[in-house]
Amino acid sequence: MSKAVVARPIDGITINTNLEFLLDDDGEVQMFGSPEQAGSFLAAAGVELEELRHMTIMESCGICRKCGSPLFKSLSPGYTFQCFTCDEDFYQFEQDT
Numbered sequence: 001m002s003k004a005v006v007a008r009p010i011d012g013i014t015i016n017t018n019l020e021f022l023l024d025d026d027g028e029v030q031m032f033g034s035p036e037q038a039g040s041f042l043a044a045a046g047v048e049l050e051e052l053r054h055m056t057i058m059e060s061c062g063i064c065r066k067c068g069s070p071l072f073k074s075l076s077p078g079y080t081f082q083c084f085t086c087d088e089d090f091y092q093f094e095q096d097t
């Protein structure tokens, strides 16, 4: 099953398109068991619909070749995937998808 993370605008609701990932209490990227779970979490957290519209729930798109963790599309320009466990960005040819 696909894991999911949530990306949101860094400065809240602005025309700024820079995104950051939603973090958990330990400062790690909050990982959800599925996109549906991420949606329920945001709803339960009382996120306003208007704010929700600016957030992106990203589904995992592969498995890290190094550590086996789910890979997500990178927010860094020029890179395709990133692994939160290795804390690295990857080009597509570096990973199995």
Ligand SMILES: [Zn+2]
Binding pocket: 064, 065, 066, 067, 068, 069, 083, 084, 085, 086, 087
């Ligand atoms: Zn990894």
